[in-house]
Amino acid sequence: MSRVFVHGQGAVSPAGWGVTALRACLNNARPLPLQSLARPGWDKPLAVRIVPPPPVRPAYLGHPRLRRASPITHYAVGAALEALGTDADLIRSGGLRLGIVTCTLTGGISYSRRFYEEVMQNPATASPMIFPETVFNSSASHLAAYLGSPAINYTLVGDAGTYLQGLAVAAGWLDNGLADACIVIGAEEPEWSAADALRLFDRRAVHASGAGALYLKALPAAAAPVELAAVTDSFAATRAPDRQEAARQMRAQLPAGAPGELLCASECGNPAWKDWPGELLTPVGILGEAFAAGAAWQCVAVCDAIQQSRCAAGNVSITGQSMQAIAARFVNPKSLKPQTRT
Amino acid sequence: MTGAGVITAFGAGWKINADGFRSGRTAFRPVTLFDVSRQRCKIGAEIELPADLPPNRLSRGDLRRLQRASRLLLLAGAEAWNQTGWTAAGRLPMVLGTTSGEMCLGQEYLRQALRTPFEFKRQAERVTHYLVQQQGINLANALGVEGEVITISNACASGANAIGYAWQLVGQGRADRVLTGGYDALCHLTFAGFDTLQALSPTPCRPFDAGRDGLTLGEGAAVLALEELGSAERRGAEILGEILGYGATMDTHHLTQPQPEGTAALAAMQAACASAGVTPEGIDYVNAHGTATPQNDTAETAAIQAWAGARAATLPVSSTKAGIGHLLGAAGAVEAVVCLMALRGQWLPPETSLQTPDPACRFQIVRQPMAAKIQTALSNSFGFGGSNATLIFRRWL
Numbered sequence: 001m002s003r004v005f006v007h008g009q010g011a012v013s014p015a016g017w018g019v020t021a022l023r024a025c026l027n028n029a030r031p032l033p034l035q036s037l038a039r040p041g042w043d044k045p046l047a048v049r050i051v052p053p054p055p056v057r058p059a060y061l062g063h064p065r066l067r068r069a070s071p072i073t074h075y076a077v078g079a080a081l082e083a084l085g086t087d088a089d090l091i092r093s094g095g096l097r098l099g100i101v102t103c104t105l106t107g108g109i110s111y112s113r114r115f116y117e118e119v120m121q122n123p124a125t126a127s128p129m130i131f132p133e134t135v136f137n138s139s140a141s142h143l144a145a146y147l148g149s150p151a152i153n154y155t156l157v158g159d160a161g162t163y164l165q166g167l168a169v170a171a172g173w174l175d176n177g178l179a180d181a182c183i184v185i186g187a188e189e190p191e192w193s194a195a196d197a198l199r200l201f202d203r204r205a206v207h208a209s210g211a212g213a214l215y216l217k218a219l220p221a222a223a224a225p226v227e228l229a230a231v232t233d234s235f236a237a238t239r240a241p242d243r244q245e246a247a248r249q250m251r252a253q254l255p256a257g258a259p260g261e262l263l264c265a266s267e268c269g270n271p272a273w274k275d276w277p278g279e280l281l282t283p284v285g286i287l288g289e290a291f292a293a294g295a296a297w298q299c300v301a302v303c304d305a306i307q308q309s310r311c312a313a314g315n316v317s318i319t320g321q322s323m324q325a326i327a328a329r330f331v332n333p334k335s336l337k338p339q340t341r342t
Numbered sequence: 343m344t345g346a347g348v349i350t351a352f353g354a355g356w357k358i359n360a361d362g363f364r365s366g367r368t369a370f371r372p373v374t375l376f377d378v379s380r381q382r383c384k385i386g387a388e389i390e391l392p393a394d395l396p397p398n399r400l401s402r403g404d405l406r407r408l409q410r411a412s413r414l415l416l417l418a419g420a421e422a423w424n425q426t427g428w429t430a431a432g433r434l435p436m437v438l439g440t441t442s443g444e445m446c447l448g449q450e451y452l453r454q455a456l457r458t459p460f461e462f463k464r465q466a467e468r469v470t471h472y473l474v475q476q477q478g479i480n481l482a483n484a485l486g487v488e489g490e491v492i493t494i495s496n497a498c499a500s501g502a503n504a505i506g507y508a509w510q511l512v513g514q515g516r517a518d519r520v521l522t523g524g525y526d527a528l529c530h531l532t533f534a535g536f537d538t539l540q541a542l543s544p545t546p547c548r549p550f551d552a553g554r555d556g557l558t559l560g561e562g563a564a565v566l567a568l569e570e571l572g573s574a575e576r577r578g579a580e581i582l583g584e585i586l587g588y589g590a591t592m593d594t595h596h597l598t599q600p601q602p603e604g605t606a607a608l609a610a611m612q613a614a615c616a617s618a619g620v621t622p623e624g625i626d627y628v629n630a631h632g633t634a635t636p637q638n639d640t641a642e643t644a645a646i647q648a649w650a651g652a653r654a655a656t657l658p659v660s661s662t663k664a665g666i667g668h669l670l671g672a673a674g675a676v677e678a679v680v681c682l683m684a685l686r687g688q689w690l691p692p693e694t695s696l697q698t699p700d701p702a703c704r705f706q707i708v709r710q711p712m713a714a715k716i717q718t719a720l721s722n723s724f725g726f727g728g729s730n731a732t733l734i735f736r737r738w739l
Binding site for chain 2: 039040041042065100105107112113115116117119120122123124126127128131132133134135136137138140141142144145148149150151152153154155156157158159162165169172175176178193196197200201233234235236238322323324326
C-alpha cells in the first residue's frame with residue numbers, strides 16, 4: 001500500500017451530529033441513554049440508540065435527491081460533508097476527482113421492509129417511489145449526485161470489518177490514480193427488523209445507527225496529519241472456533257504497540273489483544289452496535305485522538321459479527337516512523 | 343482468465359450456455375418461484391436448478407441451508423474452480439457482485455416476524471444466510487479456500503465492477519489470483535419493484551427494438567478465475583482470455599434513469615479504452631447493457647455512437663439480455679463470460695427476437711447467428727443509482 005493520509009473525519013452518531021459530539025461522548029465513557037423503537041406485534045418496544053435530530057436542519061436535505069431519501073442517506077451525506085469540509089466545493093467545480101466507497105451491512109433496510117410489506121399486501125399497488133431507495137448503493141448515488149461527482153463509486157456490503165476493506169479499496173484507487181481523493185463512509189439506519197435480528201445473536205446488544213467517514217488523499221495534510229499506515233489482511237471468522245485464530249493472525253500483522261498508543265476495538269476481552277500495552281477504547285458499549293457505521297466511528301475516534309495529540313498511533317480492531325477479523329493502523333507521521341503493511 | 347463458470351436460464355455450464363448464446367435462443371417462461379398473478383409482468387428467465395450440486399467441502403448441514411442464490415454461485419464457482427485447476431493452498435481473495443444476495447430469506451424472515459412475532463424458530467438461520475457476505479463465505483467453504491470476501495453492490499453494474507476490481511488487484515500486484523463474478527436469484531421484492539416502476543415488459547424483452555417496452559428479469563451467476571499471467575504460464579494453465587481494460591463512472595442525473603445522451607456511459611467506455619490502450623477501431627464486438635427499457639437503450643445508443651464515431655456503422659452490437667433477461671448483479675459477470683465464449687468460438691451472439699431495429703441505432707445489431715473473426719470485445723453494465731462499468735476483453739492465442 002502506498003502512503004495514504006487522512007484529511008478529514010465526519011461522524012453522525014447517537015451522540016449527535018459531528019466529530020465533536022462523538023469525541024465528547026467517548027471521553028465521557030458512559031453508555032448513552034436508550035431509546036424505544038416500536039416492534040410490530042410486541043407490547044414492549046426494542047431498546048436502541050438513534051441519532052438525535054440535528055440542532056439545525058442541514059441545508060443539504062433540501063436537495064431534490066435527498067428529500068425522500070431514507071435516514072441512512074441523510075447520515076452518510078452528513079458524515080461525508082463534515083469530512084470533506086471545503087473540498088466539497090472543489091469536487092463540485094470539477095477540480096478534484098472524488099472516489100466514493102460506502103460500506104454497510106443492512107443498507108436502506110427501512111425502505112426495503114416498507115416496500116416488501118406493501119408487496120405482501122398487494123404487489124400491484126406497492127409504491128414505485130420507495131423501491132429505488134432499497135438498493136444498497138442508493139446512499140452512494142445520492143452523495144455523488146449532491147456533489148456532482150462522476151468518478152468511481154462502490155458500495156461494499158458485509159459486516160463491520162467491511163469498512164476497513166473499504167479503506168483498502170480507496171487506497172488502491174489513490175495508488176493507481178483512479179481518484180485524486182477518496183471518501184470512505186460506513187452507514188446504517190434505525191430499523192426494528194435489524195434490531196430484532198441482532199437480538200437473536202446477542203440479547204444484550206443494542207442496535208445503533210448513524211454514519212462515519214474518513215477523507216483520504218495520497219499527500220499529507222498540512223496541519224495535524226494522520227496516516228493510514230496499514231490495513232491487515234481479512235481473516236475469515238465465520239465459525240466460533242475460527243474467531244480467536246483469525247484475530248491472532250490479524251494482530252500478528254501489526255506492530256506490538258507501545259504505551260501511549262490507542263486500541264479501539266469492536267469488542268472487549270479479545271484474547272488477541274490481551275498484552276496490548278496502551279489505552280483501550282470500545283465504543284460499542286457506549287454507542288451501541290452499528291456494524292459498518294460503528295467501524296467508521298472507531299476509525300474516526302483513533303484519527304481524532306491522534307489529531308488531538310492524545311496518542312501518536314492507534315489501531316482499530318474489528319472481529320466482525322459473521323465474517324472476518326481485520327484491523328487498521330493510524331499514525332502521526334511526524335511522531336512515528338510509519339510501519340506500513342499491505 | 344484461466345477458469346470460467348456460468349449458470350443461466352439456458353442451463354448450467356459453459357457448453358449449454360455457449361450453444362444458447364451462439365444460436366440466439368430465448369429462455370423466458372412463466373415465473374413459478376412466487377405469486378405474480380397480481381402483477382403486470384408474469385414472465386422471467388427462471389432457472390431450473392440442477393438436482394445435485396457439484397462435489398464440494400460443505401457439511402450436510404451446510405448444504406441443507408444453502409438457498410437459491412448460494413446454489414447458483416456454487417454451481418458457477420465450482421465450474422470455474424475445476425477448470426482453472428487451482429488448489430486450495432494459500433489465500434484466495436474473492437470479489438463478488440450482487441444486488442440482493444439471498445433476499446428470499448429476508449422476505450421469509452420478515453413474514454414470520456410480522457405474522458408470528460413470538461415465533462423465533464429458524465429466524466437466526468435466515469438472518470445468517472440472508473446476509474450478503476454469506477454467499478461468498480459459502481462458496482469459499484465449499485471450495486476449501488481462505489481469504490477475504492469483498493462484495494460490491496452497485497446495482498446492475500455489480501458483477502462488472504467486481505471483475506474490474508479483481509482485475510485491478512491482480513494488475514497492481516496485490517493478488518496473484520482472484521475468484522470473481524456475480525450472482526442474483528429471482529425474488530419477489532425485486533420483481534415487484536421493477537414491476538411497480540413499470541420497467542418490466544409483459545412480453546419477452548427486445549433490446550434496441552423500436553417497439554421495446556421494458557426489461558425481463560432473469561437469474562444466474564458467473565464466476566471467473568483471474569490469474570497473473572506469469573503464474574498461469576508457470577503452471578501451464580489454459581488461458582481462456584485476457585481482461586484488457588476497465589472503466590467505472592457515475593451518472594448523477596437521476597436515481598433510476600440514465601442521462602438521456604449517455605454522457606456517463608460514454609465516459610465509462612472511454613475510460614475502459616484508455617486503460618486498455620485501444621480505440622473504438624480496435625473493438626470488434628460490443629455486448630451492450632441493452633435492457634430494452636426505452637430510457638436505457640436510448641442513452642446507450644447515444645453513448646455507443648458518440649464513442650465509436652465513424653466506426654459505429656460497421657460495429658457489431660448485441661444485448662444478450664434478449665435471451666436470458668436482465669440478471670442484475672450477475673449481468674456483468676455473465677456477459678463477461680459471453681464475451682469470452684464469443685472470442686474463443688469466433689462467433690457473435692445474436693438477438694433473434696428483434697423485430698424492428700430502433701432507427702436511432704446506426705450500429706450493426708447482430709440479429710442472426712454468425713461466425714466472426716473477433717479479437718476484442720467490450721461489455722457495458724449500467725445500474726440503478728448511476729453506476730456504470732465497462733470491461734474490455736481480448737482473445738488469447
